[in-house]
Amino acid sequence: MDLLRFITAGSVDDGKSTLIGRLLYDSKSIMIDQLEAIERQSKNKEEGEIDLALLTDGLRAEREQGITIDVAYKYFSTPKRKFIIADAPGHIQYTRNMVTGASNADLAIILIDARNGVAEQTRRHSIIASLLNIPHIVVAINKMDLVDFSQDVYNNIVIDYAKVAQSLGLKQVTYIPLSALQGDNIVEKSEKMSWYEGPSLLHFLEEVQVQDTINLTDGRFPVQYVIRPQTEDLHDYRGYAGKIISGIYKVGDAVTIQPAGISTRIKAIELGGKEVPEAFAPQSVILHLEDNIDISRGDVIVNSTQPVKIAQELEVLLCWMDNKPLVPGNKYLLQLNSRVVRSVVRNIEFKLDVNTLERNEAPAQAVLNDVIKATIKTASPIPYDAYQDLRANGGAILIDETSHVTVGACMIQ
Amino acid sequence: MSAYRLDYLDQLEAEAIHIFREVAGQFERPALLFSGGKDSITLVHLALKAFRPGKFPFPLVHIDTGHNFQEALDYRDALAAQLGERLIVRNVGDTIKAKQLTEPKGKFASRNALQTFTLLDTIEEFKFDACIGGARRDEEKARAKERIFSVRDEFGQWDPKLQRPELWNTYNGKIHKGENVRVFPISNWTELDVWNYIRREKIELPSIYFAHDREVIEHQGQLVAMSEFIQLEPTDKVFTRKVRYRTVGDMTCTAAVESGASTIDDIINEITATKTSERGETRIDDRVSEAAMEDRKKNGYF
DSSP states (O other), rough: OOOEEEEEEEEGGHHHHHHHHHHHHHHTTSSSHHHHHHHHHHHHHHHOOOOOOHHHOOOOHHHHTTTTOOOEEEEEEEESSEEEEEOOSSSSGGGGHHHHHTOOOOOEEEEETTTTTTTTTHHHHHHHHTTTTTEEEEEEEEOGGGHHHHHHHHHHHHHHHHHHHHHHHEEEEEEEEBBTTTTBBSSOOGGTTTTSSSSHHHHHHHSSGGGGOOOOOOOOEEEEEEEEESTTTTTTOOEEEEEESSSSEEEEEEEETTTTTEEEEEEEETTTEEEEEEEEOOEEEEEEESSSOOOOOTTTTEETOOOOOEEEEEEEEEEOOOOOOOOOOEEEEEEETTEEEEEEEEEEEEETTTTTTOOOEEEBBBTTEEEEEEEEEEEEEEEOOOOOOOOOGGGEEETTTOOOOOEEEEEOO | HHHHHHHOOHHHHHHHEEEEEEEEHOSSSSSOOOOOHHHHHHHHHHHHHTTTTSSSSOOOOEEEOOOOHHHHHHHHHHHHHHHTOEEEEEEHHHHHHHEEEEEEOOOTTOOOHHHHHHHHHHHHHHHHHHEEOOTTTOOOTTGGGOSSEEEEEOOOOOOOGGOOOOOOOOOOOOOTTTEEEOOOOTOOOHHHHHHHHHHHHHHHGGGGOOEEEEEEEEEEEEEEEEOOSSOOOTTTOOOEEEEESOOOTTTTTTTEEOOOOOOHHHHHHHHHHOOOHHHHHHHHHHSSSSSHHHHHHHTTTO
């Protein structure tokens, strides 16, 4: 059994909460006491019927305002797979929260209300999905019951969305017509849409290949921590602890320590206390090297045959996440995996309209939820890969040195 | 290519170990909050995988309410001794005396809320900058919103509206003096994942997780263990039932479930078939209000 992480993008009006509630309910992941609790709550709110959004809106403020503010994580599993849902808010005001939820997703479900077709927010969610390089997109055309399960409505939306997908370069797009409220094409294939030949949503989620989202070619191992017991019997033990974020490592492999550029070989690999001949992403292991080299947290042990890029000037697409504006010339800490360096945002090249993908003139400052193209200069060299090539080594965060808050998400170009 | 594919438990394990090592790499004085329950026992097992043959870069810390099950305390002491790791115990009873706090009254007077005082004092005493805990997002809806690195201010408070964005697998542990971070390595595990992992890794648990005979009373459909800490009412009937514990908290606020499950396999079968959630079935303290957990967390609860 493996694991699929996906994000749901859409608003309450598109039936997003109903869809999640339906998946949880039909996979028996909602328990009786939780149902009773939302039943009590629904009555408190005098809405008459059960409000499935109460299952996902976990904070008092969200329930009071009837909106999703922050990402909530939900879990369910079938005999085939374990699923982690990042339930993200869809409103433009919460773009940063959607970016957060999308950063780890293997797949995005983009909800479209069949009555409205491709809307501004559909484009926005798709743009974010493409910026964050989510490998699979499911376009869930919901509320088919309200358009008489019409194939024409479905076809027109598919034609419209295909244009969006093409302009964004989205490759793996799957369209599923459904009714979350009535359960059509959620678990079982709907008899009301016999013209639809594809799988039900759950069936698709169970079967979609996620293996290709893990890169097994480019060996990247950011060192997190050095293990040195310094006891009598382990006097010379020096192990580099970290997670293989991509690639495969074998004993004897030639590796290069970056950014220092020193070459050596792998002497041994430990996995959970046992020596193994090889290990692969995303395993957490301890590496031992042939030569005694000065290596510390933040260094990357790279497979020598698959060199990493090294630079002190990075071109990035940057989503700004703080209430204070980004002012070019300001200094921030840049963290890429375990490496943290001081950096300065040099200049803003353009601002991206997340509703249309148009490039707007560079603003003097970037404000909350802006997506901009910028140049960042770092105080010391950074080993990295382009985000579009290798997500695991191309996404960095910016941290405000004075507030310590995470203020920006960088997709290195 | 299937040889290079990880099972979901392996993926969860790799993620948790990565989080542990981020704590070791980013903080100067971390601690692992250990209660003797299955989730914190799982954390210890993961810490072994993250740091052996080295020592843990943190002590185990138990905030003891004085209302614990003896079996869990015995297990705690034996485990710490066997691992050769440092164990720090601080008692809620001592805090109550020193600070002249008011003990909650009532039939199931629980020290659960007072635990927060002792926890915050302990954090201050040892200047802990990170506290690793076994909370999971599937437990409760406020927890479903919490970050893996969750920043608390100098009063230990959680501000759910001002959480740092947490992207990719990059964890920002930068804090100001006096603040601390609560870290949850098994955030993405469900109750069943924990049990499946315990089975796979053959992790030993305190005996109260398995079916045993116990004197209990019934309270609103839940079975509560007889102990010196609860006040019996004349109408209460004490009887013996075969029970096990699905969670291990205070004796006064944790209910037992009727069960004949004597092995991990039996327990997993029962949990797979159950229709009630873990906290719903066993925690009396969550029933106070819709936002009981959110409110406690805002006040510094773990």
